Amino acid sequence: MRITCPNCGERDRREFYYQGDALALDRPAEDAGAAVWDDYLHNRTNPAGDTCDMWFHEAGCGAWLIVERNTVSHAVHKVTLAEKAKR
Structure with missing residues (x-):
């Protein structure tokens, strides 16, 4: 899988560390x-x-x-810097 970093361009996914679901960042109390x-x-x-x-x-x-991205096809649809993402 290739990920296009907005700063560095297209790179192999081994350069990146997967953290998890971007929509489930809410910690419990x-x-x-x-x-x-x-x-x-x-x-x-x-x-x-x-x-x-x-x-x-x-x-x-x-x-x-x-x-x-799609976890079945490994197609990456869009990459956004987290600091510029809409909240």
Whole structure:
């Protein structure tokens, strides 16, 4: 899979560190309980199809990116710098 970094251009995905779902960044409250924290820390969805993920350009410019891609075809649809993404 190739990811086009807005700063560095097209690179192999091995230059990047996958962080997870960009839309599920909400942490539980401190007092949410052990079961809620266990679920947050250890369970991940594994969707087949279009996703919106956070990636870190570890071996490049050090930017955080939001990558919209398809997990079945490995097609990358859009890459945005996280700092410029709409919130």
